[in-house]
Amino acid sequence: MDKKTKSFVVYTLLILGTIIMIFPFVWMVSTSLKSALDVYTLSIIPENPTLENYRRIFLDSLFGKWFLNSIIVATVTTISVVFFDSLVGYIIAKFKFIGKGIIFIAILSTLMVPTEMLIIPWYLMSSEFGWTDSYWGLLFPGLMTGFGVFLMKQFMESIPDDLLDAARIDGLGEFKIFIKVAIPQVWPAISALFIFSFLSNWNAFLWPLIVTDSSSLYTLPVGLSFFASGEFESRWELIMAGATITALPLILVFFLLQKHIIKGITLTGMK
Known part of the structure; x- marks a missing residue:
């Protein structure tokens, strides 16, 4: 051939x-x-x-509120994951302290626990602290991830120690070194972590379904499930209109970060 x-x-x-x-x-x-x-x-x-279907889903349901809830949950959790996972990854990669290996193994062990097994502890915690049916109840399970810590640690290790030492000699504090020196060096990894986290939290269904009772606190996946099985069970044109709007933010995020995402995924594979 x-x-x-x-x-x-x-x-x-x-x-x-x-x-x-x-x-x-x-x-x-x-x-x-x-x-x-x-x-x-x-x-x-x-x-x-x-375009009547799009008008109807906003007028005849709480679709606008569900969309706003998903934006809040996905944005807050993603920013938290990117910041705290990067910070923890930097500390584990670049500092020496007693128990560092044990802490890192403990973080990695969370990747082996299925999400379904965590639902009951999360719910008991939410009930104990009064977080059920609230924004905080929706947010707290996704504020940090073991995967993000592992990913950022691997990339932080690639930053030359001499570069960080030079910043210390110039008088920068450790947090400023993290923000101004370390973060720019691992931007592709941060972009990949951003899209992974945003996608995961935007599409989350099981936990928001369990922790919320009020329809005004539903996220889009939960709202659409009731939207499809309730009043508009056989109105596929309305269901598809809602699904189309739900997909738009993910498409927008992907196109904005496309180059960084592809580079981050490629480098992740090399790591």
Whole structure:
């Protein structure tokens, strides 16, 4: 097989794979633009496209509140994860102290515990401190992650110690060294951690479902589940409109950080 034939086969497979991957999303957007009478037609392009479905989900439900809740939860937890996981990773990578190895192993051990096994301790803690059915109850399980600490520690180790010593000689304190010297050196890893954390918290379903009782505190995944099984059970055009809006922030975050994400994932694999 010559080079041109190989290239043709490769690109053909890539195009087919791309079509298979994006078809569900295209169908979702298409259905969201259809009327109730056209929703069961097999045409991808709506005959009479309408934005009425998007207007209805905001007027006939708490969709706007659910969207705001998801933005708050995903943004706060992601910022917390990026800052604290980076800080802990920097400390473990660049400081020597008694018990450092044990602490790091303890952090890594949390990766071996399935999330489902943590639900009961989280709920008991929330009940004990009065955090159920509150924003804090939604937030606290995702404020730090063992994966983020591990990822940032691996990248922090690649920063030359001489660079940090030079900053100390110049009179910078340790926190300023972390912010002004260490962080810029591991920006690709931070970008990758940002998107992983945002995606995970934006799509979180089980914990928000358990810890919230008030519909006004639902996040989008929880709200859409009740939205689909309740009043609008058979109104797929409304459900798809809600799902389309839910996907938009993730798409926006990915395109804004695309270059950094790809670089971070590549370097993570090398690590």
